[in-house]
Amino acid sequence: MNSSYSVSLAGPAPWGFRLQGGKDFCLPLTISRLTEGGKAVKAGMNTGDIILSINGISSEGMNHLEAQNKIKACTGNLSLTLKR
């Protein structure tokens, strides 16, 4: 049973996670690594969680660079919905 949740990480970057995947890799956008003590860990994110949306924009169909750019463009709070 998948459960989805949302986090809001207070800016600025770094957010403390490694993003993996994207449409160009035929993989969902997932968290492949977390920085110990980083913002992502403190917000309760887990390795293996799939990113469903970035700042309200659905990640479906995003390639890796697009997702990377959307996250990098965020100077304030970063809102993510994820599922595990």
Added chain:
Amino acid sequence: GEVEFARIMMLVDQNATGIVSFQSFIDFMTRETADTDTAEQVVASFRILAADKPYILVDELRRELPPEQAEYCIMRMPPYKGPGAPPGALDYTAFSTALYGESDL
């Protein structure tokens, strides 16, 4: 140095699509450098071409890489957004990490 890098690039199979050529280059680079993160190695290679700057210029790519690879990079690299960068500066780090589908954010 740059000459060595260009020589290595010439050893890679030239393919009609340029995308596959670049992949061959990546394979070559990763064969040469075991036990290290592959995206890191690509970033390091570009840093050499960029003379240690955190961004690379279109002219540098055209000068250092065979035409298909240069144009492929120019087309795909996002603009570098750091301080002090001239217009047209390209972010090779973002490009390299995206190539491997892994970005540290």
